Amino acid sequence: MGKTVYWAVIFLTLIVNVVALHHTVEAYFGREHEEVFVYTIVGVISSIICFVAYLMWRKAEYKKADNHN
Amino acid sequence: MTDKKKYKRNQKDSNDDMINLVDNLNRDDDVKYNRRAFLKSAVGASVALGLATLPFSVKAMLESDEEEEAFKIVSLDKVPKGSSYNFAYPTEADTALLIHTEEGEIKAYNNKCTHLQCPVFYEKEENVLLCPCHKGYFSVENGHPTAGPPQRELPLIKTEIRNGVVYAVGRKVRHG
Numbered sequence: 483m484g485k486t487v488y489w490a491v492i493f494l495t496l497i498v499n500v501v502a503l504h505h506t507v508e509a510y511f512g513r514e515h516e517e518v519f520v521y522t523i524v525g526v527i528s529s530i531i532c533f534v535a536y537l538m539w540r541k542a543e544y545k546k547a548d549n550h551n
Numbered sequence: 552m553t554d555k556k557k558y559k560r561n562q563k564d565s566n567d568d569m570i571n572l573v574d575n576l577n578r579d580d581d582v583k584y585n586r587r588a589f590l591k592s593a594v595g596a597s598v599a600l601g602l603a604t605l606p607f608s609v610k611a612m613l614e615s616d617e618e619e620e621a622f623k624i625v626s627l628d629k630v631p632k633g634s635s636y637n638f639a640y641p642t643e644a645d646t647a648l649l650i651h652t653e654e655g656e657i658k659a660y661n662n663k664c665t666h667l668q669c670p671v672f673y674e675k676e677e678n679v680l681l682c683p684c685h686k687g688y689f690s691v692e693n694g695h696p697t698a699g700p701p702q703r704e705l706p707l708i709k710t711e712i713r714n715g716v717v718y719a720v721g722r723k724v725r726h727g
Contacts, residue, residue, distance in 0.1 A: 492593055499600035506604040512725040515611040522608035529601030536594040543587065 488539035495532035499525055621711065621718040624649055624659070628715065635673035637662070640708055640719045647708055648673060648680070649717060650691055657717060659708035660694045666701040680705070693727045 502525035509517035622640055630636045636649040640661075648662040650673050660680070662671040669684035679697070680689035687699035694705035709721040 489590065492590065492597060496593055496597040496600070499597050503600050503604050506607045510607040510611055513614075513722075514725055515615050518604075518607050518611040522604040525601040525604035529598045532594055532597040532601070536591075539590065 483538070485539060485542050488535045488542070491535040492532055492539070495528045495535070498528040499532070502528065621720050624710070624717045624719055626716050627651070627657075627712060630717075633675045638719075641722060646670065647719075649710070650680075652678065652691060657710050657712065658691055658694075659710050659717075659719065660689075660705035661708065661722070662705065664701055665696070665703040665705060666699070671705065695727060 502521045506518055506521040506525065509515075509521060624638050624640070625636050630649060630651045632651050632655060633653045634651055636651075638647050638649060639645055640647045640659075645661050646663060648660055648671065650658045650660075652658065653675075660671075662680075663669075664671050664682035664684065664687050666682065666685060666687050669682050669687075671680045671682045671687075671689060673691070674681045678691055680691055680694070681687070682689075682699070682701065685700050687701040688697045689695065689701065689705055690697050694707055696702060696704065704726060706722055706724045707726045708719050709723065711718045711720050
C-alpha cells in the first residue's frame with residue numbers, strides 16, 4: 483500500500499473516533515448503556531486500526547532508499 | 552556549505568533588510584512542524600479520542616450492575632381517572648408524576664422539565680403535561696415536548712400493575 487493510503491486511513495479513523503466519542507457521550511448521558519458499549523467498541527477498534535496504519539506508514543516512510551550506485 | 556567567511560548581512564541575527572525579509576522562515580520550526588509531525592499528531596489525536604470512549608463504558612458497566620427493583624408507587628384506587636400522583640424514582644432526587652388518564656391509561660414520567668428543571672404538572676382539562684415556568688407542554692401519551700422551550704422528552708418510567716398496586720420497574724431517559 484502506498485503512503486497516501488496510510489494517510490487516508492489515519493484521517494478516516496480520526497473522523498470515526500470524533501463521531502464515536504460524540505455518540506458515546508450522548509448515549510451515556512441518555513443512559514443508553516448498550517449504545518455506549520457499541521460506540522466504545524467502534525472507537526477502540528478504530529484506534530487500533532489507526533495505530534497499525536501509523537506503524538506501517540512509519541515503516542514505509544523511514545525505509546532506507548535503495549542504493550543506486 | 553563552503554568554508555568561505557559569511558558577510559555580516561548573512562550572519563545569524565543580522566539586521567540587514569534583505570535578510571529580515573525571510574525572518575518568518577525559522578529553521579527550528581521547519582524541523583519541528585513538518586508533514587511527518589502533522590501526521591503523528593493526527594495519530595495521537597485519533598487514538599486519544601478513540602480511547603476516551605472507554606471511561607464512559609466502564610462507568611456505564613458499573614451503573615448497569617445496580618439492578619433496579621420494582622418500586623411500589625401507590626394503590627391504583629388512590630389515583631382516580633383524570634388525576635396524577637407525585638412520587639420519586641429511582642432516587643429521592645428524581646421526582647416523578649404518575650398520571651391516570653381519562654381513558655384509563657397509566658403513564659409515569661420524571662417531572663423535571665427538560666428545559667430548566669421546573670416541575671411539570673398534569674393538566675386534566677387539556678390532557679397535557681405543563682411546565683408553568685416557561686409554558687412548556689409535553690404530551691401525556693409519550694412525554695415528548697409539544698410546545699414551548701423544552702427540546703427533549705421527559706424520562707419515561709415503566710410501570711406495572713400488580714394486585715391493584717402500581718409499581719415502577721424501570722426507566723428510559725430516551726424513548727420514542
